[in-house]
Amino acid sequence: MRKGSDIAVEGFLFFSVLISAVLTISVFVFMLIFGLPLLTEGRLFSLVTDTWRPGNGFYGIQPMIAGTLLISSLSVIIAFPVSMGCTFLITVLAPGPFAAFLKKTVQLMTGIPTVIYGFVGIFLLVPFIREFFQKGSGMCILTASLMLALLIAPTMILFFADSFERVPLSYLRAVDALGGTPVQKLLYVFLPCARSGIWSGVILALGRALGDTLIALMLAGNAVQMPGSLSDSARTLTAHIALVIAADYDSPEFRSVFACGMVLYLFTVIEVIILRTLARGRKAD
């Protein structure tokens, strides 16, 4: 026999679940509503494939999508070997105290605000890149990718190290018993066993890179153009949202912001679905 108060509290708990769920969906719905004029004009698709020509009334976001994909994949490519190396050190290669120190540092780095990376990047990395390329302002795709790599590396390292730790101890004992070296243990036991965890770490880091605003906004130069080389300036979807809202609040350009938002939302949904599929695979093994 349940009391009325029990049912009331249970109702309240369920109510808050509903609110949280409605929130998630309404983020997308709001962008749909505000971008609706684009939909009814049948221009949503051309908006994504078109290029940006404000003079002719074209507000396509294709250059921003290209910029986003280029900067974030480059940063993952830079961060991956670094993260792998650090994970090898933490798990097997480094002596205990150094491994512990490295792991603590990595954990602490996850707490550093993004805006700090951008701020230091402007005054430390940008002049260096400017000297290196001998042209331009130094704010370019490479600059943003390098800083972004530093931002996402901790995510990857912690996830890799976590999946390495899940490798059964009996496997490792077997390698030791066969006289395997630490490097052999890493390459032939840890890597194959943790493959799905490694993929998850990469996808997670890619998601962080895609969604990050401040580093690209502060370091990539924000020129609207199809990126051609590493020293080119580029604008990401996230930076585009920030810049347009800050500057022209009631213009036709303004609508393109919601298209950017929808594209980013869809990236997130794809990311989450891939991560869940990988996790389910891990559980089934």
Next chain:
Amino acid sequence: MNRFGEILVKGLSWGMGILFLTGISCIMVYLFSKGLGAVNLRMIFGNTPPLDAVFHGKAVFGGLFPAIAGTCLLVVFSVSLAIPLGISTGIWLAEYAGKRMKSLFSLLFDILAGIPSIVIGLFGFSLAIFLHRHFSQRIYPCLLISACSLAFLVIPYIIRTTETALEQIPHSIRITAPAMGATKLQNIFYVLVPHSLTGILSGIILAIGRCAEDTAVIMLTGVVATAGIPKSLLSNYEALPFYIYYISSQYADQQELLNGYGASVILILLCTGLFFMAYIIQKGLAYQALYRA
């Protein structure tokens, strides 16, 4: 596997590790060498006496105090919005949800956790426009809207930590109270929630850190470069991370730039401090302090 390969893998790993540590220490050393010496009372309060600024609401010009106060207010409001919603959602997911409901809702909350913060900011911005058009002309992007948006941003963290903390409770503890005749609700509130308090608390602290550091959300929802201390929930405000971003592109002289370094040092100390606090709590000290003392 030959000897050469062994050395190559080892060498590369050490090289990468050193590269990573060099990168991060470059940032830290640069920031602290420029900023730490510059942090003093004058930087925070300008020419206004500190006690007057804090207790008598005297305006501070050219100091960081309004930005620090704005960040603190923002954290307090958004976390107090997010805590009740996040914790009760977490409790429901862990204790009441059926298998199918759980997988559906956790898919939604995974998505909410993954949404880039700028998109959450865009949502807050359109919410402000929507409310302005349909409810009250007085609503513009402001402190309240920012606090709500930041709350949306951190709710999934609180949900996840609450849910995980509850699910990790050993079965023997879970069945003790019901065996003695406690109702499900009594079991939750007198046994399960107190037992998982450390996990929930460290989630909250991480959420505070996230609120304090996030720039993308607030720059779309009402933060401005100069506003003073906010007068009400519906006014504009300043915040530390936005101040750093603003200075990096708009600094007029060396003093302002120095303020930017100082603000960075303060923000980084705040965030790493919160991080350590969460770490210590996870180690179980808080549980002892709260329940064994």
